[in-house]
Amino acid sequence: MSIFYFIAFLSILFSVLVISAKNPVHSILYLIITFFTFTVQYILLNAQFLAVVNFIVYMGAILVLFLYTLMLINLNKDSEPVKSNMVKFAAVLGGGCLFVVIMGSLKSLGASQPVLLKNPDLGLVKNLGKILFNEFLLPFEISSLLLLSAMVGAVLLATKDPKTTT
Amino acid sequence: MESLFNAAKTVPLNHYILLSSIIFSIGVIGVLIRRNAIVIFMSVELMLNSVNLLLTAFSVYRGDATGQVFVFFIMALAAAEVAVGLAIIVMIYRNTNSVDVKVLNRLKW
Numbered sequence: 274m275s276i277f278y279f280i281a282f283l284s285i286l287f288s289v290l291v292i293s294a295k296n297p298v299h300s301i302l303y304l305i306i307t308f309f310t311f312t313v314q315y316i317l318l319n320a321q322f323l324a325v326v327n328f329i330v331y332m333g334a335i336l337v338l339f340l341y342t343l344m345l346i347n348l349n350k351d352s353e354p355v356k357s358n359m360v361k362f363a364a365v366l367g368g369g370c371l372f373v374v375i376m377g378s379l380k381s382l383g384a385s386q387p388v389l390l391k392n393p394d395l396g397l398v399k400n401l402g403k404i405l406f407n408e409f410l411l412p413f414e415i416s417s418l419l420l421l422s423a424m425v426g427a428v429l430l431a432t433k434d435p436k437t438t439t
Numbered sequence: 440m441e442s443l444f445n446a447a448k449t450v451p452l453n454h455y456i457l458l459s460s461i462i463f464s465i466g467v468i469g470v471l472i473r474r475n476a477i478v479i480f481m482s483v484e485l486m487l488n489s490v491n492l493l494l495t496a497f498s499v500y501r502g503d504a505t506g507q508v509f510v511f512f513i514m515a516l517a518a519a520e521v522a523v524g525l526a527i528i529v530m531i532y533r534n535t536n537s538v539d540v541k542v543l544n545r546l547k548w
Contacts, residue, residue: 277450281458288462288485292469297477304481311488318499323510327491330514335484335521342525343477346532364471372464376457385452391502396495404504405511416515423519430526433533 277317284310301339308332318388320396455496462489476528476538480521487517 287307294300308331315324394400405413462485469482491510498506528538535542 277454281454284458285461285465288465291485292465292473292478292482297475300478300481304484307485308488311492314492315495318495320495320499320507323491323495323507326511326514330518331484331488335518338521338525339477339481342529346529346538361472365468367471368464368468371467372460375460375464379453379456379460382453386500387449387451388455388496388500390499395499395502395504396507400504401507401511405508408505409508409512412512416512419519420515423522427522427526430523431529 277314280310280313280317284314297343298340301336301343304339305332305336308336315396318396319390319393322396322398322401452496452500455493459489459493459496462486462492474539474541476531476540477525479540480524480528484517484521487513 284307287303287310290303291300291307294303308327312324312327312332315321315327392400466482466486466489469485470479473479473482491513494506494510494513498504498510531543532538
Protein backbone atom coordinates (compact mmCIF):
# COMPACT_ATOMS: atom_id res chain seq x y z
CA MET A 274 0.00 0.00 0.00
CA SER A 275 2.68 2.45 0.97
CA ILE A 276 4.75 1.69 -2.12
CA PHE A 277 1.98 3.17 -4.29
CA TYR A 278 2.06 6.45 -2.38
CA PHE A 279 5.85 6.58 -2.48
CA ILE A 280 5.90 6.07 -6.26
CA ALA A 281 3.04 8.54 -6.70
CA PHE A 282 4.98 11.14 -4.73
CA LEU A 283 8.05 10.53 -6.87
CA SER A 284 6.12 10.88 -10.13
CA ILE A 285 4.50 14.14 -8.99
CA LEU A 286 7.86 15.51 -7.81
CA PHE A 287 9.67 14.67 -11.04
CA SER A 288 6.86 15.93 -13.26
CA VAL A 289 6.99 19.27 -11.43
CA LEU A 290 10.74 19.28 -12.05
CA VAL A 291 10.12 18.57 -15.77
CA ILE A 292 8.15 21.77 -16.24
CA SER A 293 10.29 23.90 -13.91
CA ALA A 294 13.81 22.94 -15.03
CA LYS A 295 15.54 25.77 -16.87
CA ASN A 296 17.68 23.56 -19.08
CA PRO A 297 15.65 21.48 -21.61
CA VAL A 298 18.13 18.57 -21.33
CA HIS A 299 17.43 18.37 -17.59
CA SER A 300 13.70 18.42 -18.39
CA ILE A 301 14.13 15.38 -20.62
CA LEU A 302 16.15 13.50 -17.98
CA TYR A 303 13.47 14.22 -15.36
CA LEU A 304 10.83 13.06 -17.86
CA ILE A 305 12.68 9.74 -18.20
CA ILE A 306 12.48 9.26 -14.41
CA THR A 307 8.79 10.20 -14.44
CA PHE A 308 8.09 7.58 -17.10
CA PHE A 309 10.04 5.04 -15.07
CA THR A 310 7.77 5.67 -12.09
CA PHE A 311 4.80 5.11 -14.41
CA THR A 312 6.34 1.78 -15.42
CA VAL A 313 6.53 0.84 -11.74
CA GLN A 314 2.84 1.77 -11.37
CA TYR A 315 1.96 -0.57 -14.25
CA ILE A 316 3.88 -3.39 -12.56
CA LEU A 317 1.99 -2.68 -9.32
CA LEU A 318 -1.26 -3.02 -11.29
CA ASN A 319 0.07 -6.32 -12.74
CA ALA A 320 -0.20 -4.90 -16.28
CA GLN A 321 3.08 -6.49 -17.33
CA PHE A 322 2.64 -6.04 -21.07
CA LEU A 323 2.01 -2.32 -20.66
CA ALA A 324 4.97 -2.01 -18.31
CA VAL A 325 7.30 -3.53 -20.91
CA VAL A 326 5.80 -1.47 -23.75
CA ASN A 327 6.02 1.71 -21.67
CA PHE A 328 9.63 0.93 -20.86
CA ILE A 329 10.62 0.23 -24.46
CA VAL A 330 8.48 2.68 -26.42
CA TYR A 331 8.41 5.68 -24.10
CA MET A 332 11.74 5.51 -22.33
CA GLY A 333 13.60 3.83 -25.16
CA ALA A 334 12.22 5.36 -28.32
CA ILE A 335 10.34 8.58 -27.67
CA LEU A 336 12.72 10.12 -25.16
CA VAL A 337 15.77 9.21 -27.23
CA LEU A 338 14.03 10.98 -30.12
CA PHE A 339 13.53 14.03 -27.89
CA LEU A 340 17.14 13.97 -26.76
CA TYR A 341 18.50 13.66 -30.29
CA THR A 342 16.31 16.50 -31.53
CA LEU A 343 17.42 18.72 -28.68
CA MET A 344 21.07 17.95 -29.36
CA LEU A 345 20.63 18.47 -33.10
CA ILE A 346 19.16 21.93 -32.75
CA ASN A 347 21.87 22.87 -30.21
CA LEU A 348 20.13 25.26 -27.84
CA ASN A 349 22.22 27.37 -25.54
CA LYS A 350 20.93 28.93 -22.37
CA ASP A 351 20.67 32.44 -23.83
CA SER A 352 18.19 31.35 -26.44
CA GLU A 353 15.89 29.80 -23.83
CA PRO A 354 12.75 31.94 -23.94
CA VAL A 355 11.27 33.00 -20.60
CA LYS A 356 7.70 34.08 -20.00
CA SER A 357 6.85 36.96 -17.70
CA ASN A 358 5.86 36.24 -14.10
CA MET A 359 2.34 37.49 -14.72
CA VAL A 360 1.74 34.91 -17.47
CA LYS A 361 3.26 32.20 -15.28
CA PHE A 362 0.97 33.09 -12.39
CA ALA A 363 -2.08 33.07 -14.68
CA ALA A 364 -1.01 29.68 -16.11
CA VAL A 365 -0.61 28.11 -12.66
CA LEU A 366 -3.97 29.59 -11.66
CA GLY A 367 -5.61 28.12 -14.76
CA GLY A 368 -4.09 24.68 -14.21
CA GLY A 369 -5.07 24.84 -10.53
CA CYS A 370 -8.65 25.69 -11.51
CA LEU A 371 -8.76 22.63 -13.78
CA PHE A 372 -7.49 20.46 -10.94
CA VAL A 373 -10.04 21.91 -8.49
CA VAL A 374 -12.89 21.24 -10.94
CA ILE A 375 -11.80 17.60 -11.37
CA MET A 376 -11.48 17.21 -7.59
CA GLY A 377 -14.93 18.76 -7.07
CA SER A 378 -16.52 16.26 -9.41
CA LEU A 379 -14.55 13.47 -7.74
CA LYS A 380 -15.85 14.50 -4.30
CA SER A 381 -19.43 13.91 -5.41
CA LEU A 382 -18.55 10.27 -6.14
CA GLY A 383 -17.92 9.55 -2.48
CA ALA A 384 -15.66 6.83 -1.19
CA SER A 385 -14.54 4.21 -3.68
CA GLN A 386 -13.69 0.55 -3.48
CA PRO A 387 -10.03 -0.49 -3.59
CA VAL A 388 -8.60 -1.60 -6.91
CA LEU A 389 -8.67 -5.39 -6.75
CA LEU A 390 -7.31 -7.71 -9.39
CA LYS A 391 -10.10 -10.23 -10.00
CA ASN A 392 -8.37 -11.99 -12.87
CA PRO A 393 -4.61 -12.35 -12.21
CA ASP A 394 -3.62 -12.82 -15.88
CA LEU A 395 -5.58 -9.78 -17.06
CA GLY A 396 -2.61 -7.74 -18.18
CA LEU A 397 -0.43 -10.58 -19.43
CA VAL A 398 0.66 -10.82 -23.06
CA LYS A 399 -1.37 -13.95 -23.78
CA ASN A 400 -4.66 -12.47 -22.64
CA LEU A 401 -4.10 -9.08 -24.26
CA GLY A 402 -2.97 -10.65 -27.52
CA LYS A 403 -6.15 -12.69 -27.76
CA ILE A 404 -8.27 -9.57 -27.35
CA LEU A 405 -6.09 -7.41 -29.59
CA PHE A 406 -6.16 -9.83 -32.52
CA ASN A 407 -9.83 -10.77 -32.24
CA GLU A 408 -11.95 -7.78 -31.31
CA PHE A 409 -9.47 -5.06 -32.19
CA LEU A 410 -7.97 -6.43 -35.40
CA LEU A 411 -9.23 -3.59 -37.61
CA PRO A 412 -7.99 -0.79 -35.31
CA PHE A 413 -4.66 -2.61 -35.07
CA GLU A 414 -4.27 -2.62 -38.86
CA ILE A 415 -5.35 1.03 -39.07
CA SER A 416 -2.75 1.98 -36.45
CA SER A 417 -0.09 0.39 -38.67
CA LEU A 418 -1.25 2.73 -41.46
CA LEU A 419 -1.02 5.63 -39.00
CA LEU A 420 2.56 4.73 -38.10
CA LEU A 421 3.51 4.38 -41.78
CA SER A 422 2.05 7.77 -42.65
CA ALA A 423 3.75 9.34 -39.60
CA MET A 424 7.08 7.89 -40.72
CA VAL A 425 6.66 9.20 -44.28
CA GLY A 426 5.54 12.58 -42.94
CA ALA A 427 8.45 12.88 -40.52
CA VAL A 428 10.99 12.06 -43.22
CA LEU A 429 9.32 14.48 -45.62
CA LEU A 430 9.22 17.31 -43.08
CA ALA A 431 12.66 16.92 -41.58
CA THR A 432 14.70 16.50 -44.77
CA LYS A 433 15.96 19.67 -46.35
CA ASP A 434 14.24 20.96 -49.42
CA PRO A 435 16.65 20.20 -52.32
CA LYS A 436 15.66 23.41 -54.11
CA THR A 437 16.76 25.63 -51.25
CA THR A 438 19.96 23.79 -50.36
CA THR A 439 21.52 23.77 -53.85
CA MET B 440 5.09 -10.29 -9.11
CA GLU B 441 1.94 -11.42 -7.33
CA SER B 442 3.24 -10.26 -3.97
CA LEU B 443 4.07 -6.88 -5.48
CA PHE B 444 0.50 -6.57 -6.62
CA ASN B 445 -0.82 -7.59 -3.22
CA ALA B 446 1.15 -4.72 -1.77
CA ALA B 447 -0.85 -2.28 -3.90
CA LYS B 448 -4.28 -3.83 -3.69
CA THR B 449 -5.56 -1.71 -0.82
CA VAL B 450 -5.26 1.51 -2.82
CA PRO B 451 -8.69 3.05 -3.47
CA LEU B 452 -9.64 3.95 -7.02
CA ASN B 453 -10.04 7.58 -6.01
CA HIS B 454 -6.34 7.84 -5.31
CA TYR B 455 -5.51 6.73 -8.84
CA ILE B 456 -7.89 9.39 -10.16
CA LEU B 457 -6.23 11.93 -7.85
CA LEU B 458 -2.73 11.02 -9.02
CA SER B 459 -3.72 11.11 -12.69
CA SER B 460 -5.47 14.45 -12.40
CA ILE B 461 -2.49 15.97 -10.55
CA ILE B 462 -0.12 14.82 -13.31
CA PHE B 463 -2.56 16.00 -15.98
CA SER B 464 -2.82 19.44 -14.36
CA ILE B 465 0.97 19.66 -14.18
CA GLY B 466 1.05 18.90 -17.90
CA VAL B 467 -1.51 21.65 -18.60
CA ILE B 468 0.50 24.14 -16.52
CA GLY B 469 3.66 23.09 -18.35
CA VAL B 470 2.04 23.78 -21.72
CA LEU B 471 0.96 27.21 -20.48
CA ILE B 472 4.12 28.44 -18.73
CA ARG B 473 6.86 27.34 -21.14
CA ARG B 474 7.69 28.88 -24.49
CA ASN B 475 10.19 26.28 -25.63
CA ALA B 476 8.32 24.10 -28.14
CA ILE B 477 10.15 20.93 -27.09
CA VAL B 478 9.22 21.36 -23.41
CA ILE B 479 5.61 21.98 -24.46
CA PHE B 480 5.76 18.67 -26.32
CA MET B 481 7.10 16.95 -23.21
CA SER B 482 4.20 18.34 -21.19
CA VAL B 483 1.79 16.87 -23.73
CA GLU B 484 3.53 13.51 -23.26
CA LEU B 485 3.02 13.86 -19.50
CA MET B 486 -0.71 14.41 -20.05
CA LEU B 487 -0.94 11.37 -22.34
CA ASN B 488 0.83 9.23 -19.75
CA SER B 489 -1.46 10.26 -16.92
CA VAL B 490 -4.45 9.22 -19.03
CA ASN B 491 -2.75 5.91 -19.78
CA LEU B 492 -2.29 5.20 -16.08
CA LEU B 493 -5.92 6.03 -15.34
CA LEU B 494 -7.15 3.77 -18.15
CA THR B 495 -5.04 0.91 -16.80
CA ALA B 496 -6.31 1.46 -13.26
CA PHE B 497 -9.92 1.41 -14.43
CA SER B 498 -9.21 -1.65 -16.56
CA VAL B 499 -7.91 -3.53 -13.52
CA TYR B 500 -10.76 -2.21 -11.37
CA ARG B 501 -13.42 -3.42 -13.80
CA GLY B 502 -11.60 -6.65 -14.68
CA ASP B 503 -11.85 -5.75 -18.38
CA ALA B 504 -8.75 -5.94 -20.60
CA THR B 505 -10.17 -3.53 -23.22
CA GLY B 506 -8.76 -0.55 -21.36
CA GLN B 507 -5.23 -1.92 -21.63
CA VAL B 508 -5.67 -2.46 -25.37
CA PHE B 509 -6.69 1.20 -25.59
CA VAL B 510 -3.52 2.19 -23.76
CA PHE B 511 -1.56 0.24 -26.36
CA PHE B 512 -3.24 2.21 -29.15
CA ILE B 513 -2.60 5.49 -27.34
CA MET B 514 1.10 4.59 -27.13
CA ALA B 515 1.22 3.92 -30.89
CA LEU B 516 -0.52 7.25 -31.47
CA ALA B 517 1.91 9.06 -29.18
CA ALA B 518 4.88 7.62 -31.06
CA ALA B 519 3.46 8.83 -34.39
CA GLU B 520 2.62 12.23 -32.92
CA VAL B 521 6.10 12.71 -31.49
CA ALA B 522 7.78 11.76 -34.77
CA VAL B 523 5.74 14.25 -36.80
CA GLY B 524 5.84 16.97 -34.14
CA LEU B 525 9.59 16.83 -33.68
CA ALA B 526 10.03 16.92 -37.46
CA ILE B 527 7.91 20.09 -37.53
CA ILE B 528 10.00 21.58 -34.70
CA VAL B 529 13.22 20.81 -36.58
CA MET B 530 11.76 22.48 -39.67
CA ILE B 531 10.73 25.55 -37.66
CA TYR B 532 14.21 25.76 -36.15
CA ARG B 533 15.78 25.55 -39.58
CA ASN B 534 13.62 28.40 -40.86
CA THR B 535 13.64 30.74 -37.86
CA ASN B 536 16.69 29.63 -35.79
CA SER B 537 14.55 29.39 -32.67
CA VAL B 538 12.15 26.98 -30.97
CA ASP B 539 10.23 29.78 -29.28
CA VAL B 540 6.53 29.37 -29.97
CA LYS B 541 6.25 33.15 -30.00
CA VAL B 542 7.85 33.34 -33.45
CA LEU B 543 4.87 31.40 -34.78
CA ASN B 544 2.38 34.11 -33.95
CA ARG B 545 2.20 35.01 -37.62
CA LEU B 546 0.24 31.76 -38.01
CA LYS B 547 -2.98 33.34 -36.76
CA TRP B 548 -5.84 33.21 -39.23
